[in-house]
Each structure stands twice: as structure tokens, then as C-alpha cells.
Amino acid sequence: MSGNRSKKAVPRPRVLVVGFAGHQGKEYLPVVRENADVVGGVDPAPAASSLADAWEFPHYTLLGEALARTEFDVAVVTVPHSEHFPVCSEILAHGRHVIKEKPFAVTEQEARQLIHLAQQADRSIFTLLQRNFNPVFRFARENLTRIGQPYWFSYDYHLNLAHPTTGWRASRKHAMGGVLLDMGYHLIDVLSGMFPEPSQVHSAFVHHYQEMRDRRLEDLVSLMSSYPATGLKGSLRISRHHYEKAEHLCVLGTEGALNVTPGVAVLHSIGGLPLESFTWDGPKSDIARSMIAHYLGHLDDLRYRQDHLQRQLRSVHTIEGIYRDRLREYDEIADRCA
Missing domain, CATH: 3.40.50.720 (NAD(P)-binding Rossmann-like Domain)
Structure with missing residues (x-):
């Protein structure tokens, strides 16, 4: 036998x-x-x-x-x-x-x-x-400690649409929010995997098109986040109608810097000398394939399940707080104009 x-x-x-x-x-x-x-x-x-x-x-x-x-x-x-x-x-x-x-x-x-x-x-x-399964963002997470204590980040994510938002994203009833809820959820999730939840977030909502202003669906949002416990501060800018499509995360630390785009991550020493870089130019479908396979393989993984849920809860809490503050300002403006 x-x-x-x-x-x-x-x-x-x-x-x-x-x-x-x-x-x-x-x-x-x-x-x-x-x-x-x-x-x-x-x-x-x-x-x-x-x-x-x-x-x-x-x-x-x-x-x-x-x-x-x-x-x-x-x-x-x-x-x-x-x-x-x-x-x-x-x-x-x-x-x-x-x-x-x-x-x-x-x-x-x-x-x-x-x-x-x-x-x-x-x-x-x-x-x-998908960014959680992009090898470049994984390299960034795994090497963040090499720049020492982070004290500043800037994260920009822009599309360059030459026309107003269409489809269900142009409906307040169906979209429930503008670029912050749609595009911004990705960025806030990335930051949730690198830093704790911010204690304070100041926001500015901007509208490229009047119809989006009337529907309270922001075309651009600018955020300033503070983390008093660690001294970290950071900015996010997200828009649909920029002059170019771009995504760039920069984190400054006491011992260097980390620069990340969807295709390249670079570690810098103090003064800007590149120390190590990681490049990935695979097709987007490979990231989706890795993500779907990973989730299907972890359906019964209790620890992974709990970690995922807590991270998502932090992201939702942050975004809801920003919208709550902005809607309060909308209402105050409307009352003054009435």
C-alpha cells in the first residue's frame, strides 16, 4: 500500500x-x-x-x-x-x-x-x-518603522474627470456622500492600517459643479487630521476634477521619509537620500485576484475577521464624524440665508 x-x-x-x-x-x-x-x-x-x-x-x-x-x-x-x-x-x-x-x-x-x-x-x-493587497502598500506598511516616529503625512488622490459626476454617484439618495465616502474611504482605510484613529479632523468641502453643491455631494475634500497622543498631524486632499489623475502618500519621520504611489514606494534618509525602493507594475487584475482569493480563504478565520471589523469600524466612525460636522455647517448657512 x-x-x-x-x-x-x-x-x-x-x-x-x-x-x-x-x-x-x-x-x-x-x-x-x-x-x-x-x-x-x-x-x-x-x-x-x-x-x-x-x-x-x-x-x-x-x-x-x-x-x-x-x-x-x-x-x-x-x-x-x-x-x-x-x-x-x-x-x-x-x-x-x-x-x-x-x-x-x-x-x-x-x-x-x-x-x-x-x-x-x-x-x-x-x-x-484593493490597496491592502497592492505589494507597494504592503511594503510601505512593513517598513514604516524604519523612518522613526512619524510626525507628518500628506495623502493626495485625484481623478481628472472632465464632466460632472453621473450615475448613482450623482444622487444624494443613492451615493449618501461625495468623494469623501467614495474615493476617500480607500485613503482613510490605508491610514487606519498605519496609524491610530485621529482625535481631531478639520475639513473643507469644495464643489466644482453647482448641481453637486445643491445635492450636498462634494467634488473635493481637504482634511487636516491630528493625533495628539503621538504628535502626528497630516493632510488629505481628494478630488474628482483635478488636472491629472494621481495618488501620492508621503510620511515624514524623525529618521527619514516614506513616499508611496500605487507603483513605487521609496524609503529616504534624513536629507532625502533614497535608501530602498520597491516597484510593482503588475496588472490591476492581479491585486483583485489576490484580494478575492484571500477573503475566500479566510471566511472562517475568527482573528482575521475581528481585526478587519474593528479597522472598518474606525474608518466609518472617522468619516461619519466629518460629515456630521459639515452637514451642521450646511444647516447653519441655510438658516442664515432663509
Whole structure:
């Protein structure tokens, strides 16, 4: 009898894709198919039926119908911000794992309810944040201590759209916020992985287009964050209508500096001499592939689950606090103008 026993094949996770006909859903769909079996899809969009036929999985227009008729292990959710909480709540209450687009939640109350539902069902709810799986950002996190005690950072992230925001992101009802909630969630999550939650955040909201001002959906946000316990301060600037598309994080420390773009991270000594650099020029699909595979492989990892949830809760708390302060100012201006 042979001493080599073949390992029992681990069954592939069964995935329900929710919101698969949108831009992000279509981007993730082939990556999900590489790592799991797509057993159904939910999307009311007119193009969803033909897309489901092309990918050969059952299509449902309503989530409740899919939950009643489909056996699955995890749902991959890519829907407008306003739908995140009701969709994920229903899936968790059904006893299934969730892998979802950012933000984790729009408010801290919703975030805590999702965490409660996940814990009650003993299920994971993970957030799709690609920078956490970009090798350049991983190098930055792992080498941050080499610059000594950080005392300043600046983080800029800009798109260069030549037209007003369109689609559901142009609707206050569906977007629930402007660039801070949409683009800014990525940056605040990156900073949450490097530093504690800021004690103070001062913000300025700017509007390139009048219709976005009327809808209270900021086109640009500038933040100044303070961390009194460590003496760290930092700035973030996020916009959709810059003259160029760019992303750049710089952290200054007592023993050097760290510069990060999506493709290159460089460690500098005091005075600016480059000490070490890390470059990654792989396709974006490789990051998505690594992220999806990692989450599917950690669905039952309790420690990873808890760390992820606490980090997301910090990000949601920070963003909700900024919006609360800004909306209060909007209301005060409106009262003066009445």
C-alpha cells in the first residue's frame, strides 16, 4: 500500500453575486469565477439577464428570490452605497458570509449592526479594498518603522474627470456622500492600517459643479487630521476634477521619509537620500485576484475577521464624524440665508 495518500479536494465556495451588472461587479466577476463557483446573480438592471446567460448562472431581480432558491456560501456585493446595509443585513440574517464593496457602512450605527449580525451568525463580512493587497502598500506598511516616529503625512488622490459626476454617484439618495465616502474611504482605510484613529479632523468641502453643491455631494475634500497622543498631524486632499489623475502618500519621520504611489514606494534618509525602493507594475487584475482569493480563504478565520471589523469600524466612525460636522455647517448657512 502506498504511503502517499491523496489529499481530499477542498470544495470551491459557492458564490452569489449581487449587483454584478454594474462596473465594479463586471470587473470582479471573472476573478470570482477563478476562485469559486458562481451559482446565481441578483441585479435588476436590464442588461443583467443577458450577462447572466453569457456567464451561465441563474439570474434573479430580487434578493429574496435568490435567497429562497439558491444554496450558496458567500455573497459578493457590489451595489450603490444606499443599498449596502439592507442587502448585507438580509444576507447575514440568512446565515451567509459577505464580501462587499466599500464603504463597510455609511454610519457607525449601521456598522455596529452589521458586526452584531455577523457575530450572531458566526459569519464574516469583508470589505473590498484593493490597496491592502497592492505589494507597494504592503511594503510601505512593513517598513514604516524604519523612518522613526512619524510626525507628518500628506495623502493626495485625484481623478481628472472632465464632466460632472453621473450615475448613482450623482444622487444624494443613492451615493449618501461625495468623494469623501467614495474615493476617500480607500485613503482613510490605508491610514487606519498605519496609524491610530485621529482625535481631531478639520475639513473643507469644495464643489466644482453647482448641481453637486445643491445635492450636498462634494467634488473635493481637504482634511487636516491630528493625533495628539503621538504628535502626528497630516493632510488629505481628494478630488474628482483635478488636472491629472494621481495618488501620492508621503510620511515624514524623525529618521527619514516614506513616499508611496500605487507603483513605487521609496524609503529616504534624513536629507532625502533614497535608501530602498520597491516597484510593482503588475496588472490591476492581479491585486483583485489576490484580494478575492484571500477573503475566500479566510471566511472562517475568527482573528482575521475581528481585526478587519474593528479597522472598518474606525474608518466609518472617522468619516461619519466629518460629515456630521459639515452637514451642521450646511444647516447653519441655510438658516442664515432663509
